Amino acid sequence: MKHIVKIMVLLVAISACWIGLLQTSIIPRSHTWLLPIYFIISLGCYGLLMVGVGLMNFPTCPQEALLLHQDIDEAKEFLKRRGVDVGSD
Amino acid sequence: MVKEKKNKYSIIVPTYNERLNIALIVYLIFKHLRDVDFEIIIVDDGSPDGTQEVVKQLHQVYGEDRILLRPRAKKLGLGTAYIHGLKHVSGNFVVIMDADLSHHPKYLPSFIKKQLETGASIVTGTRYVKGGGVHGWNLMRKLTSRGANVLAQTLLWPGVSDLTGSFRLYKKSVLEDIISSVVSKGYVFQMEMIVRASRKGYHIEEVPITFVDRVFGSSKLGGSEIVEYLKGLAYLLVTT
Numbered sequence: 001m002k003h004i005v006k007i008m009v010l011l012v013a014i015s016a017c018w019i020g021l022l023q024t025s026i027i028p029r030s031h032t033w034l035l036p037i038y039f040i041i042s043l044g045c046y047g048l049l050m051v052g053v054g055l056m057n058f059p060t061c062p063q064e065a066l067l068l069h070q071d072i073d074e075a076k077e078f079l080k081r082r083g084v085d086v087g088s089d
Numbered sequence: 090m091v092k093e094k095k096n097k098y099s100i101i102v103p104t105y106n107e108r109l110n111i112a113l114i115v116y117l118i119f120k121h122l123r124d125v126d127f128e129i130i131i132v133d134d135g136s137p138d139g140t141q142e143v144v145k146q147l148h149q150v151y152g153e154d155r156i157l158l159r160p161r162a163k164k165l166g167l168g169t170a171y172i173h174g175l176k177h178v179s180g181n182f183v184v185i186m187d188a189d190l191s192h193h194p195k196y197l198p199s200f201i202k203k204q205l206e207t208g209a210s211i212v213t214g215t216r217y218v219k220g221g222g223v224h225g226w227n228l229m230r231k232l233t234s235r236g237a238n239v240l241a242q243t244l245l246w247p248g249v250s251d252l253t254g255s256f257r258l259y260k261k262s263v264l265e266d267i268i269s270s271v272v273s274k275g276y277v278f279q280m281e282m283i284v285r286a287s288r289k290g291y292h293i294e295e296v297p298i299t300f301v302d303r304v305f306g307s308s309k310l311g312g313s314e315i316v317e318y319l320k321g322l323a324y325l326l327v328t329t
Binding site for chain 1: 108109112113116117142143146147149150190193195216217218219220221222223224225228231232235236238239240243245246288299301326327328329
């Protein structure tokens with residue numbers, strides 16, 4: 001099944017629940033009408049939260065730049081001795 | 090009597106104007122893969138800076154059987170570079186990696202180990218988990234990356250944490266299967282590869298990698314890139 005079909009099925013299922021709620025009036029009608037808006041806003045907030053949390057915990061590796069420099073120096077020395085042109089470009 | 094088939098790893102490195110980096114990368118690959126049967130396939134798109142001359146010098150040091158120079162006439166794009174490289178692969182596993190040293194060969198053993206442990210069809214490097222990381226990105230860049238990732242995760246449910254990464258190990262047959270159905274270009278290409286693999290049910294594992302962005306100061310993420318990314322996402326949403 002294509003992914004978009006999966007998402008459509010999910011949306012249809014949620015819509016069916018919503019329509020069911022509208023018809024059976026378990027929740028007062030005025031509230032039920034607003035549910036889709038609440039849902040979209042919650043989804044948006046969740047997304048922003050995930051972005052924020054991810055940004056705070058973004059893994060960085062400053063020591064890797066130093067290690068890379070060391071590796072580069074080591075490589076240049078080895079290669080120069082064996083006749084490979086490692087002049088800076 | 091069943092003869093145990095030994096594994097050989099073919100590392101495809103597309104290059105364009107990587108005269109210095111290609112030598113460094115080759116040195117580091119040989120340093121970190123001492124007991125491994127491998128070959129490096131360099132697909133150079135007619136670099137004007139003499140990259141191919143440097144590769145020929147590397148032949149003298151490491152041998153022409155381990156370093157395969159398979160150039161093309163001009164810059165033809167990443168996807169076709171992999172397809173071109175694949176034609177010369179003699180291994181049963183293929184590694185793809187960048188030539189600019191943002192991908193460090195020291196992680197190659199961990200890719201290989203992960204694949205042997207799990208039998209995975211694809212092992213992909215991820216920068217976004219503990220043990221991995223990025224250096225050289227400012228806040229704006231991190232924000233865009235994180236936002237793009239959250240959007241892609243929400244829409245596509247890809248099953249991997251780093252969609253645009255291009256440091257990956259594939260079983261050769263799996264790479265051949267997926268690459269034939271991919272049409273995108275640029276980094277959306279990498280996304281399409283991994284999403285299609287996920288949809289086809291291939292076993293995908295991740296290993297943490299560190300990514301040192303050495304192209305300081307270049308604005309690789311302008312408005313047009315963002316639009317291209319969103320279009321790519323929409324395309325993947327509908328066609329995979």
